[in-house]
Amino acid sequence: MCGALRLSDAGKKAVLMGWVNRRRDLGSIIFIDLRDRTGVTQVVFNRESNAAAHEKASTLRNEYVIAVIGTVKQRDSDTINNNIPTGEVELVVEELRLLNDSKQPPFLPSEAVLPNEEMRLKYRYIDLRRDSMQFNIEMRHKVSKAIRDFLSDQGFFEIETPFMTRSTPEGARDYLVPSRVQPGSFYALPQSPQMFKQILMISGFDKYFQIVRCFRDEDLRADRQPEFTQVDLEMSYPQTGSVWTVVEGFMTAAFKAAGHEIKTPFPRMSYDEAIRRYGNDKPDLRLPEIVDVREALTAEELNELTGKFRMRSDFPVQLIRIPKSGDISGTERRTIGTYGAFQHVQGPSFVQLMTDPKRFAKELATISEKVQSFAQVLPDDLWLLAGAANRPENAAVMDQSVQHFCEKCGFLRLDLAQKYASKHKAFEQMGDPAKDFRFLWVSDFPMFEWDSTEKRWNPAHHPFTSLHEEDMPKLEANIDSVHDPKSPLGEIRALAYDVVLNGTELGSGSIRIHRQDIQKKIFQALGMSDNEARARFGFFLEALEHGTPPHGGIALGLDRIVMILAGAESLREVIPFPKTARAVDLMVDAPTPVSEAQLKELGITVRKSRE
């Protein structure tokens, strides 16, 4: 291969095949950098020693495909290239075969400057020849293999589940596939193999996994793909902890495949704790947590503080600090809270900020000292206090729950962290896996979440998730309150968990409901009649009645894991043939209209204009 030859090969004969990466014609000598996926070797055509090969070489252009036979030679000391592993040798060509020529490509894989992404996606075959793409795709292979090997060694079977199936319960829109033999009927592409993997447990397979494509027709955000890959698994008779141990095991293997030693077990935190300490259900642990400083103060001090800043003393008074970022101008300080997600999501009126620690220290010296020492503020930190605004008119217009308030503080913390990333540098990888990769399990998510558009409770994960046994009475007492925003349904905790890395959710899972009577109750709580539930999930409910073992599992996004390990900026960098934000494949030009004949066969008429 073109990346293989070393000094120790000098004197040997070699045959190399690959693409012309670069050609330098010095008259009597022509140099070609010959490239394949393993690297580049310099090959030399010398007119004096081999006129025929030299003559032929002068016709070569970028991206021509050639084979060369020659002898490996040590390079003269002044021409050694230390930037590439083959840099000490070159191949002196005796015979050249032109295997194929190439049109002038729209851009060259060897060019450092990238064309725009549309161009890269349209000519993906050229783009994929680039070093970094070859690296990413190789990384993807290694990571998948490590995960497969680990899970197989643990006794998991990789079992395929259908792509042409019926609507699954992940809550996004389905991609539909029309049936020709049953016109008017449609298959749905799976949003996940959820029901199939549960049925595999009912079928006695005990430990299942699959590296599997999932399809969700969602409005695409920057980092989403309509089809994406999950590491999906399910096991019988698990405790939450047994699922976690399996995930920690394959993540260790995956990270090792990419050259990183990570530490397990991952830290654990309940959803409530995550919201309280980070204002976020996927906390980024690379930055300090938020500290409620009320505890540091006497009742009088707290009154003085909240009175001065018109904050509510029955809500947390949050100290948010960003390391190494304290050195900003007064003007910049005054604009804190007017930008980014914080501003966008909440409108500042619910949160009162204290953003001028200097003035604060002057006016309330003791309090300032106390809160700083309580929250372990360092001299070069940027820090501020956030409290819930004490304005009676707020109560009428917004959800003034402590959770809501904490989430807003969480947004502010992340906004500041983004804005001052170049100062605190916590987002840069430093080569220390313990600091670079901050994993976390978040557990005990709420079972239901309020959908304010539809005005109803929906499953926060999916409707097959188990709840905490102690919360069962709450479910039973509120089973008919699906449209009541104040229903205690919101307090019910699920046996659901997320694995989080550096503030990104890598995957979600849960212990499932294995009893049909409980499953029925969940459907009822979700406002689904027996008939409706039967119509949507009938086969599954029936399966549950046939001796279902307790089971649980999880699914992690493979694309995201590879993206992090490859240090890539977007999912598209680690998916060989990705789609754009508008769900278009620019290379094959899909989706497209289809012929009348095809539509007719399917019994489908397409309306010309959107109505």
Ligand code: ASP
């Ligand atoms: N099917 C779920 C999902 O795709 C994961 C799981 O519960 O295992 O999010």
